[in-house]
Amino acid sequence: MTPVLYNLPFVAVVVLTIIGLATIVLKRNLIKIFLGITILESAVNLFLVSLGYREGGIAPIYTNAPDRLMVLPTPQALTLTSIVIGVATTALLLSFAIVIWKKYGSIEIGFLRRLKE
Amino acid sequence: MIPPFVIENSPALMVIVPFVAAFIAPFTGRATAAARALVVGGAMAVTSAITLLLASDVYAHGTRLYVFGAQAATLAVPPDSGGIPVRIMFTVDPMSALMLVITAVSAFAVVLYSLASERHHSGLGSYYTLFLLMVTGILGMVATGDIFNFFVFLEILSIASAGLIAFRIDGGVAVEAAIKYFVLSTIGALAVLVAIGIYYGEYNALNMALIAQRMQFTLLDQLALVLIIAALAMKCGAVPMHFWTPDAYSMAPSSITALLVVASQASLYGLFRVVFTLYNITLNAACVGWIIIVLGVLSMVVGVTMAIPQKNVKRLMAYHAISQTGYMLLGVGVGLAVLGNQPLLDAFGYMAMEGGIFHIINHAMYKGLLFLTAGAIFFRIGTYDLNRMGGLGHSMKWTMIFFIIGALAIAGIPPFNGFASKLMIYESVFAFNPVLSVIAMVVSILTLASFVKVFHSIFMGPVLPEYRDVTEVPAPMLAGMGILALVVIVFGLFPSLVVETLVAPAAHALADQGMYIAAVLAGGA
Numbered sequence: 001m002t003p004v005l006y007n008l009p010f011v012a013v014v015v016l017t018i019i020g021l022a023t024i025v026l027k028r029n030l031i032k033i034f035l036g037i038t039i040l041e042s043a044v045n046l047f048l049v050s051l052g053y054r055e056g057g058i059a060p061i062y063t064n065a066p067d068r069l070m071v072l073p074t075p076q077a078l079t080l081t082s083i084v085i086g087v088a089t090t091a092l093l094l095s096f097a098i099v100i101w102k103k104y105g106s107i108e109i110g111f112l113r114r115l116k117e
Numbered sequence: 118m119i120p121p122f123v124i125e126n127s128p129a130l131m132v133i134v135p136f137v138a139a140f141i142a143p144f145t146g147r148a149t150a151a152a153r154a155l156v157v158g159g160a161m162a163v164t165s166a167i168t169l170l171l172a173s174d175v176y177a178h179g180t181r182l183y184v185f186g187a188q189a190a191t192l193a194v195p196p197d198s199g200g201i202p203v204r205i206m207f208t209v210d211p212m213s214a215l216m217l218v219i220t221a222v223s224a225f226a227v228v229l230y231s232l233a234s235e236r237h238h239s240g241l242g243s244y245y246t247l248f249l250l251m252v253t254g255i256l257g258m259v260a261t262g263d264i265f266n267f268f269v270f271l272e273i274l275s276i277a278s279a280g281l282i283a284f285r286i287d288g289g290v291a292v293e294a295a296i297k298y299f300v301l302s303t304i305g306a307l308a309v310l311v312a313i314g315i316y317y318g319e320y321n322a323l324n325m326a327l328i329a330q331r332m333q334f335t336l337l338d339q340l341a342l343v344l345i346i347a348a349l350a351m352k353c354g355a356v357p358m359h360f361w362t363p364d365a366y367s368m369a370p371s372s373i374t375a376l377l378v379v380a381s382q383a384s385l386y387g388l389f390r391v392v393f394t395l396y397n398i399t400l401n402a403a404c405v406g407w408i409i410i411v412l413g414v415l416s417m418v419v420g421v422t423m424a425i426p427q428k429n430v431k432r433l434m435a436y437h438a439i440s441q442t443g444y445m446l447l448g449v450g451v452g453l454a455v456l457g458n459q460p461l462l463d464a465f466g467y468m469a470m471e472g473g474i475f476h477i478i479n480h481a482m483y484k485g486l487l488f489l490t491a492g493a494i495f496f497r498i499g500t501y502d503l504n505r506m507g508g509l510g511h512s513m514k515w516t517m518i519f520f521i522i523g524a525l526a527i528a529g530i531p532p533f534n535g536f537a538s539k540l541m542i543y544e545s546v547f548a549f550n551p552v553l554s555v556i557a558m559v560v561s562i563l564t565l566a567s568f569v570k571v572f573h574s575i576f577m578g579p580v581l582p583e584y585r586d587v588t589e590v591p592a593p594m595l596a597g598m599g600i601l602a603l604v605v606i607v608f609g610l611f612p613s614l615v616v617e618t619l620v621a622p623a624a625h626a627l628a629d630q631g632m633y634i635a636a637v638l639a640g641g642a
Contacts, residue, residue: 024300037303044307044314051318075317078265082310085272089303092276096283096296103289 009050016043030100030107034093041086048079119170125190127171128183128207131217132257134164139249143242150241154232157245161228164252168221172214176622180636182262183207193637200638202324208262208637211622215474216259216386218619219481222604223379224252230489230597231372233590234496244284244370250277251376255383262637264313264395265323267387268306271352274380275302282369282377294364301361305348312341312348316395325394326637329630334399342400345391346408352384355446356415359439363423366435367501371492372597374431375485378438382477385442389449389627397630398457406454413446414553417560425567429501430491433571434484437527440560441480447557448473448542451549456628465548470624471616472541478619479534479608483526486601490520493590493598494575503574510576512587517576519598524572526605528565534605537612 016039023036052075058065060073101107123130138160146153175181182191184206193202209217231248235241254274261267279302283295317323319338320331332338351358362381366374392405420440427433452470455461493516494509495501510517526533529540539561547554589595608615626632 024304030296033300037300040304040307044310047311048314051314074323075314078313078317081265081269085269088276089272089299092279093296093299093303096279096292096299099283099286099292100289100296103286103292 006055009046009053013043013047013050016040016046028109030097030109031094033109034090034097037093038086038090041082041089045079045082045086048075048082051075123167124170124174126183127167127174128181128209128260129185131164131167131171132253132260134160134167135249135256136253139246139253142245142249146242146245150236153241153245157249158228158232160249161225161252164256165221165225168217168256171209172217172221175209175211175214176618180208180210180626180633182637183209194639201322202327202637205266206262206324206637207260208326208633209260210633210636211626212386212390212474212624213259215478215619215623216383217256219382219478220252220255220259220379222600223481223485224255224376226485226489226597226600227372227375228597229600230375230492230594231370233593234372234492235370240284244281247277247280247284248373248376250274251281251373251380255376255380258383259386262325263323264316264325264328268309268313271309271384271387272306274383275299275306278302278365278369278373278377278380281373282365284373285368285370287368291368294361294368298361298365301351301358305351308344308348312344315341324637325390326634329395329397330634330638332396332399334396338396339400342391342396342405346388346405349384349388349391350412353381353388354416354439354442355412356419356439356443357412359416359420362439363432363435366438366488367429367431371431371488371495374435374488374492378484378488379481381438381442382481385445385477392453393456393627394630394633402456403454406450406452406456409446409450409453410553413443413448413450414556415443416440416446417443417557421560421563421567425563428503430494430503430506430571430575431488431501433503433567434487434491437564437567438480438484440564441476441484441527443560444539444542444557445473445476445480447546447553448476448538451546451553452624452628455549462628465545467621467624467628468541469545469549470628471620472538472545474623474627475538475541475612475616475620476535479526479538479605482601482604482608483523483533483535486519486598486605487523487527489594489598489601490516490523493594496590496594497587498584503571506575507578507584508576508580509584509587511580512584513576513589515589515595516598519595519602520572520576522602522605524568526609528568529561530565532606532609534608534612537609537616541616 020036020040024033027033052072054069054071057069057071060070097107142153142156145156182193184193184204186204254270257270279295279299283292285291315337316328320328322328354362417440420436424433424436448469452466455466526535529535543554
């Protein structure tokens with residue numbers, strides 16, 4: 001595999017990170033901001049999984065495994081944990097959005113000015 | 118008297134007990150509120166007892182390891198593992214033990230207080246669930262020896278805290294504060310996760326001791342350091358990233374704010390742990406030390422100047438919390454700046470670190486106490502607005518006394534604990550750089566001025582007609598505040614004893630990276 005192809009996942013990580021951060025900073029709708037956070041989470045998860053990838057590696061299950069290179073199991077475990085935490089985060093953020101919608105009748109960030117400076 | 122099983126498994130039990138109780142509490146609440154109070158109070162008492170037991174054991178016998186899933190609790194490196202600690206483990210050294218003591222005392226005081234202050238509110242099942250999850254998160258964060266495990270507990274803490282900040286809703290305003298806090302914390306936690314990924318990619322390790330042993334301080338490590346310092350400095354409310362602090366602190370129920378202070382200190386602990394244990398002398402200590410000092414000085418000055426014009430008593434206290442965090446960053450930053458230079462470290466570096474660490478425990482006590490008194494006032498008169506208060510000293514004498522104790526401690530007046538730690542910081546920082554020390558003293562004077570004003574407008578003056586029927590708060594709330602006030606006074610009266618037994622071992626454990634690594638990697642022998 002050429003170096004360009006090998007580093008492609010990491011390029012994708014950078015692109016996703018930029019998209020995620022830009023969405024969080026520039027968008028004014030709460031749901032879109034929360035989507036930005038989800039994109040950022042995906043970028044980090046992709047980063048973790050790519051770390052453990054080995055070219056031509058097989059799944060790291062030792063029972064009756066052929067004698068070949070395996071991908072690293074730990075980053076996969078980390079990613080799974082991170083996905084679970086991400087679900088909890090997203091659920092809590094969306095429930096906040098529901099409350100804001102009920103109380104203010106809008107989820108545009110311009111309405112979130114009642115907390116005085 | 119205490120079964121050996123408990124002592125042996127105390128690191129695991131102190132996390133499991135609140136975690137399990139968190140999910141039992143709402144079910145018992147369906148029967149009666151008294152049953153739930155019993156479960157929550159009992160679980161917290163047991164957790165605090167186990168935590169204090171573990172801490173005293175660590176102070177007596179040195180660093181404790183607890184390896185999950187191994188044949189023996191201390192078997193960090195089994196013979197067949199090739200010298201690599203593969204399992205998740207808790208590594209409780211004196212610095213962690215100090216944080217455990219803070220958490221145990223504060224959380225227990227807060228539970229006592231909550232049992233009375235929250236009695237008339239709805240949704241208490243979820244309140245106590247989230248509260249106990251917060252305690253779990255803090256205890257796990259400060260005890261863990263595995264950097265990914267640190268991230269997991271950090272997220273448990275963030276999610277539970279965000280839920281509690283939004284708990285009162287308050288027409289949506291509390292939810293705004295929670296969104297602000299939670300969006301920032303999530304981005305911060307993801308930055309920490311990227312840093313963890315970098316460490317794993319470079320060193321094939323998640324165990325802090327192993328990463329520390331293999332640390333090369335390459336360009337990637339510098340990137341990871343920047344990500345972690347930025348994320349954790351934000352979580353502890355240091356100045357350029359402090360915007361969430363006044364909102365979250367003022368909108369959360371007061372009992373929770375007292376625990377949020379401890380949660381911020383846990384993030385501060387994480388910051389110090391990464392800088393000192395993972396990197397230690399491999400990094401450019403003077404440069405990183407100065408970055409932390411500058412963060413500290415900015416926090417001190419900006420925090421106190423923003424506090425002075427505040428009209429809401431909790432926002433005012435929150436800005437003071439930012440300002441006090443600056444002292445800890447300053448003290449420990451000075452220690453870091455001279456790390457690796459043994460004569461200077463002996464001359465004033467250790468003392469600066471001890472001052473900073475002593476201030477962590479003092480701050481958690483007196484700031485927790487102040488927030489609880491603010492909550493007590495709100496409990497009786499239903500407002501945080503300073504302009505609408507007055508004359509409460511006639512009817513709420515105990516609350517007034519506790520407020521005076523907290524206010525004098527935060528302003529650094531003897532014989533309270535804030536004076537002891539601030540004096541250590543002034544002296545040692547003066548030897549490092551006199552200007553920093555002068556700034557610290559000026560900030561302290563401004564703090565005193567601000568609290569004199571607050572004291573006057575809350576408690577002094579004639580009884581206002583609308584508050585004629587105000588009475589003292591219930592006994593459990595007074596007991597919660599009393600515990601913290603007692604610690605403030607005792608630490609203020611015997612500072613050298615506390616420094617020698619609690620703080621100095623913690624400072625030396627933090628500075629001595631080799632001891633930490635040896636304690637873990639020799640764990641199979």
